[in-house]
Amino acid sequence: MSPILTVVLVLVAAAVAGALGFYLGGENRKRTAEAKEKQFAAYTKVTLDNLFDQMAANDMKELPIIVKADVQGSAEAVKQSLEKISNDEVRVRVIHAGVGAISKSDVDLADASNAIIIGFNVRPDNVAKEEAAATKVEMRMYRVIYDAINDVTDAMKGMLAPKFREVALGELQVRQVYKISNVGTVAGCRVTSGKITRDSKVRVVRDGIVITEDEIASLKRFKDDAKEVAEGYECGVTLAKFADVKEGDVYEAFKMEEYRD
Numbered sequence: 001m002s003p004i005l006t007v008v009l010v011l012v013a014a015a016v017a018g019a020l021g022f023y024l025g026g027e028n029r030k031r032t033a034e035a036k037e038k039q040f041a042a043y044t045k046v047t048l049d050n051l052f053d054q055m056a057a058n059d060m061k062e063l064p065i066i067v068k069a070d071v072q073g074s075a076e077a078v079k080q081s082l083e084k085i086s087n088d089e090v091r092v093r094v095i096h097a098g099v100g101a102i103s104k105s106d107v108d109l110a111d112a113s114n115a116i117i118i119g120f121n122v123r124p125d126n127v128a129k130e131e132a133a134a135t136k137v138e139m140r141m142y143r144v145i146y147d148a149i150n151d152v153t154d155a156m157k158g159m160l161a162p163k164f165r166e167v168a169l170g171e172l173q174v175r176q177v178y179k180i181s182n183v184g185t186v187a188g189c190r191v192t193s194g195k196i197t198r199d200s201k202v203r204v205v206r207d208g209i210v211i212t213e214d215e216i217a218s219l220k221r222f223k224d225d226a227k228e229v230a231e232g233y234e235c236g237v238t239l240a241k242f243a244d245v246k247e248g249d250v251y252e253a254f255k256m257e258e259y260r261d
Helices: 003-042 051-058 072-083 104-113 126-135 145-157
Strands: 062-069 091-099 116-120 139-142 164-180 184-197 201-206 209-221 228-230 234-239 250-258
Touching: 051 145, 062 072, 062 104, 062 145, 072 091, 072 116, 072 145, 091 104, 104 116, 104 126, 116 145, 139 145, 164 234, 184 209, 184 250, 201 234
Parallel strands: 062 091, 062 116, 116 139
Antiparallel strands: 164 184, 164 250, 184 228, 184 234, 201 209, 201 250, 209 234
16 A cells, blocks of 8 residues: 555544544533433422422432521521421521511522522512512411421421412502591502402511501492402502501502412
């Protein structure tokens, strides 16, 4: 074989090998990317409803929780109570306990840590609500510490089976407060989102803190009774029990809905 032909064959073999290596490398990269996509698609944010299944499937050893409360004493009490329910299978770890409304930074931390947010007598602000919905971070709100403890305990045992859930209807802002004899305290409100119905339950929120929950004694448009008031309209709301209403308070209208898993 001539030297020139030998050189040509060597160059051709090298080119083929290089092309094959590039192809195989590309195939490997493709398979790796597909595997990562499948892994990401299979990744599920932890919730109290799926906690037991995740413990079984992923050998989950720790449940990170973020606690937000109305006052520091409550935040510490909730934190200590939650961490006491750790067992041999899973440890409950409160990675952050703070005071005030649930914010976007709380949701971002929960998203990064695969944590659940537990609020005690507080509510998330609108930005936090949107971020939690987008990232599928679970937020659970409580007014009684033992309810939170029981829910987490039951979730760890695979026994959590809530029969009711809250359905948000709308929000109102209190613009003026009237004291009317023989009627009581009437809050002049504007429906800022959604709607309010005569049979709604109402949560009174002041600066991100839950003041109380109550039922509606009367709902009026001007002087007429109303069954429902939609977004953008004004109305007068009298609560059944709570009278210490202040301008700037937010009314969250909601109802409880029975459901099956």
